[in-house]
Amino acid sequence: xxxxxxxxxxxxxxxxxxxxxxxxxxxxxxxxxxxxxxxxxxxxxxxxxxxxxxxxxxxxxxxxxxxxxxxxxxxxxxxxxxxxxxxxxxxxxxxxxxxxxxxxxxxxxxxxxxxxxxxxxxxxxxxxxxxxxxxxxxxxxxxxxxxxxxxxxxxxxxxxxxxxxxxxxxxxxxxxxxxxxxxxxxxxxxxxxxxxxxxxxxxxxxxxxxxxxxxxxxxxxxxxxxxxxxxxxxxxxxxxxxxxxxxxxxxxxxxxxxxxxxxxxxxxxxxxxxxxxxxxxxxxxxxxxxxxxxxxxxxxxxxxxxxxxxxxxxxxxx
Amino acid sequence: xxxxxxxxxxxxxxxxxxxxxxxxxxxxxxxxxxxxxxxxxxxxxxxxxxxxxxxxxxxxxxxxxxxxxxxxxxxxxxxxxxxxxxxxxxxxxxxxxxxxxxxxxxxxxxxxxxxxxxxxxxxxxxxxxxxxxxxxxxxxxxxxxxxxxxxxxxxxxxxxxxxxxxxxxxxxxxxxxxxxxxxxxxxxxxxxxxxxxxxxxxxxxxxxxxxxxxxxxxxxxxxxxxxxxxxxxxxxxxxxxxxxxxxxxxxxxxxxxxxxxxxxxxxxxxxxxx
Numbered sequence: 118x119x120x121x122x123x124x125x126x127x128x129x130x131x132x133x134x135x136x137x138x139x140x141x142x143x144x145x146x147x148x149x150x151x152x153x154x155x156x157x158x159x160x161x162x163x164x165x166x167x168x169x170x171x172x173x174x175x176x177x178x179x180x181x182x183x184x185x186x187x188x189x190x191x192x193x194x195x196x197x198x199x200x201x202x203x204x205x206x207x208x209x210x211x212x213x214x215x216x217x218x219x220x221x222x223x224x225x226x227x228x229x230x231x232x233x234x235x236x237x238x239x240x241x242x243x244x245x246x247x248x249x250x251x252x253x254x255x256x257x258x259x260x261x262x263x264x265x266x267x268x269x270x271x272x273x274x275x276x277x278x279x280x281x282x283x284x285x286x287x288x289x290x291x292x293x294x295x296x297x298x299x300x301x302x303x304x305x306x307x308x309x310x311x312x313x314x315x316x317x318x319x320x321x322x323x324x325x326x327x328x329x330x331x332x333x334x335x336x337x338x339x340x341x342x343x344x345x346x347x348x349x350x351x352x353x354x355x356x357x358x359x360x361x362x363x364x365x366x367x368x369x370x371x372x373x374x375x376x377x378x379x380x381x382x383x384x385x386x387x388x389x390x391x392x393x394x395x396x397x398x399x400x401x402x403x404x405x406x407x408x409x410x411x412x413x414x415x416x417x418x419x420x421x422x423x424x425x426x427x428x429x430x431x432x433x434x435x
Numbered sequence: 436x437x438x439x440x441x442x443x444x445x446x447x448x449x450x451x452x453x454x455x456x457x458x459x460x461x462x463x464x465x466x467x468x469x470x471x472x473x474x475x476x477x478x479x480x481x482x483x484x485x486x487x488x489x490x491x492x493x494x495x496x497x498x499x500x501x502x503x504x505x506x507x508x509x510x511x512x513x514x515x516x517x518x519x520x521x522x523x524x525x526x527x528x529x530x531x532x533x534x535x536x537x538x539x540x541x542x543x544x545x546x547x548x549x550x551x552x553x554x555x556x557x558x559x560x561x562x563x564x565x566x567x568x569x570x571x572x573x574x575x576x577x578x579x580x581x582x583x584x585x586x587x588x589x590x591x592x593x594x595x596x597x598x599x600x601x602x603x604x605x606x607x608x609x610x611x612x613x614x615x616x617x618x619x620x621x622x623x624x625x626x627x628x629x630x631x632x633x634x635x636x637x638x639x640x641x642x643x644x645x646x647x648x649x650x651x652x653x654x655x656x657x658x659x660x661x662x663x664x665x666x667x668x669x670x671x672x673x674x675x676x677x678x679x680x681x682x683x684x685x686x687x688x689x690x691x692x693x694x695x696x697x698x699x700x701x702x703x704x705x706x707x708x709x
Contacts, residue, residue, distance in 0.1 A: 152533050152535075152612065153535065155529075155533070155612035155613060156529040156532075156533035156535060156538055158613065159525040159526060159528055159529035159613075159616070160525065160526045160529045160530070160538070160541060162521070162522040162525065162526070163522045163523070163525070163526035163545070163582055163587065164526075164541065166522065166578075166579075166581055166582040167541075167544060167545070167548070167582055169563070170553075170560060170563070170564075170578065170579040170582065171548055171551075171556075171582070173559075173563055174556040174559035174560040174562075174563055175551070175556055175559070177559045177562070177563070178556050178558065178559035181558075181559060188562065230453075233449075233453065234453055237446060237449055237450040237453065238450070240446045240450075242442045242443045242445070242446035242447070243443075243446035243447045243449070243450040244443070244446075244447045244450075245447065245450065245451065245454075246450070248454075249450050249451070249453075249454045250699065251695075252454050252457055252458045253453070253454070253457050254691075254695075254698075254699070255457070255458070255461055256457060256461075257637070258637065258684065258687045258688055258691050259461070259641075259684060260640070260641030260643065260659055260683070260684075261641065261643060262641075262643055262659045262662050262663050262666070263662065263680045263683065263684060265666070266464075266662070266666060266676060266677075266680050267460050267461065267464045267680075268460065269666075270463075270464060270467065270673070270677070271460055271463060271464075275476075276475065276476045276673075278463055278480065281478070281479075281480050285479075310456075310457065310460070313457070318698075318699070342442070364549075367549070367550065367552065371552050371554040371555070373554065373643070373644050374643035374644060374659070374663075377643070377663060377666075377667075378663060378666050381666075381667065392554050392557075392644070395554075395557060395558070396557065396644070396648075399557060399558040399561075400558070400561075400648060405558045405559075405562070408557075408558050409558055409559060412555050412556060412557065412558065413555075415555055416551055416555045419550060419551065419552075419555070420550065420551075423550050
């Protein structure tokens with residue numbers, strides 16, 4: 118389920134296939150006629166899994182969202198009742214807002230952190246890059262549960278390293294666990310920390326692909342490092358930036374394990390995000406119909422975000 | 436020339452400042468896991484354990500069914516990884532080397548799975564896996580997690596870069612389509628297989644929400660559920676929790692150290708190059 122790895126591949130690479138087919142129109146038609154069985158066989162396992170574990174649940178999920186199904190027995194049809202209830206459900210509303218705040222904090226932080234790490238790893242001026250690269254990558258190996266435990270340990274109210282340092286410096290213990298906003302900050306830090314590695318790798322590859330001739334020309338014109346970064350690097354890696362922002366957004370919107378380990382959505386239920394809300398209603402309270410409706414609202418939000426980012430990206434390109 | 440030195444100093448300082456931000460939490464965690472329970476909370480805190488001990492680890496290992504969790508997680512991660520590689524390689528190859536309208540449509544469908552993650556369809560997916568009789572079984576954990584857009588597109592990208600002439604030559608020699616794939620194309624894609632293997636292993640080793648939904652019997656628990664159950668307890672036993680957490684990370688770290696070049700050099704944004 119939780120794939121914290123770029124799904125960038127592919128998406129942008131429609132071009133070669135398209136040009137190839139334009140160049141060889143006859144061959145393509147012939148191929149089209151000759152090979153049906155082999156490709157069908159090759160995709161069969163993925164196709165079956167896709168239908169069974171993606172299309173089917175999506176369809177019955179949509180169906181259940183119009184019922185008051187509880188997982189057993191009959192599924193009485195209730196029309197749009199669930200959706201209407203959701204509109205008035207304060208817990209759902211709070212979870213949605215909290216999720217959006219969380220995402221709005223994690224995405225820019227992850228972007229800046231992973232881009233900075235990548236720039237420093239590619240820079241000819243920095244020293245100790247091989248070691249730094251491995252250390253930056255360690256969080257990728259650590260599961261969201263363990264990452265949550267690590268940050269919980271550091272930000273412990275009565276025993277944590279951070280509060281210890283604050284007190285040693287003459288400050289007062291900060292209520293990292295009992296204050297809702299402060300505990301959300303811990304989750305944001307932990308999430309940024311955990312999602313940097315993969316995005317950093319993507320940025321490193323993108324920065325290495327910027328033609329060096331651009332930088333050489335800029336140097337001749339007397340451009341400084343910042344000007345080069347701003348006017349050459351950033352525009353050149355725009356496609357990667359887009360993918361990183363899109364995937365980090367989608368990923369943050371469905372955060373679950375990390376928060377569960379840091380504070381279980383607490384204090385109380387103040388930091389329950391959408392997936393926690395859906396999980397609790399669906400599995401703890403067995404309101405499958407209602408939880409399905411919430412799922413589809415989440416899906417709608419994800420789709421709106423994805424489409425909005427695509428549109429903005431297109432507009433910037435043209 | 437004199438302004439080269441400051442640049443070096445600044446870049447290196449910035450790099451190592453970030454290294455500290457990313458490394459210190461793990462380092463502190465590791466050092467803490469070697470402290471005896473009493474020392475964990477005794478002020479003033481010390482960086483290094485005064486009396487290093489492995490009692491946290493042994494306690495974690497014995498008070499929970501840890502070896503069983505390890506075994507379960509290993510079964511899930513290895514079998515899911517093997518199936519993921521087979522399905523992704525075959526599908527990615529078909530999407531790259533054949534042109535049919537339905538293949539294009541399926542490409543878009545696979546992309547859609549990234550937009551609509553499994554968490555969104557959690558409860559209906561649970562009902563389906565339950566109705567298939569896979570509730571409370573490791574097979575139920577593996578089956579729905581096998582299909583991955585990342586894996587499929589990693590292979591598709593790679594096979595797009597393999598020259599068509601190679602395929603044509605094989606066809607002229609009378610090699611069947613599937614045998615060309617197995618004998619020529621699959622061995623060529625070794626680096627991609629390795630990359631996907633370690634990624635998939637990491638995903639499945641660290642999975643939490645889906646195993647949590649589908650597994651009910653503690654005998655079938657995976658490591659993440661085991662550790663999370665210690666976190667969820669009323670009074671967290673930090674000594675055991677630290678030990679258990681560190682233990683659960685070891686296999687991934689070992690695998691990463693062996694295969695790291697396949698992750699670090701993977702051109703994950705290959706598709707973005709023009």
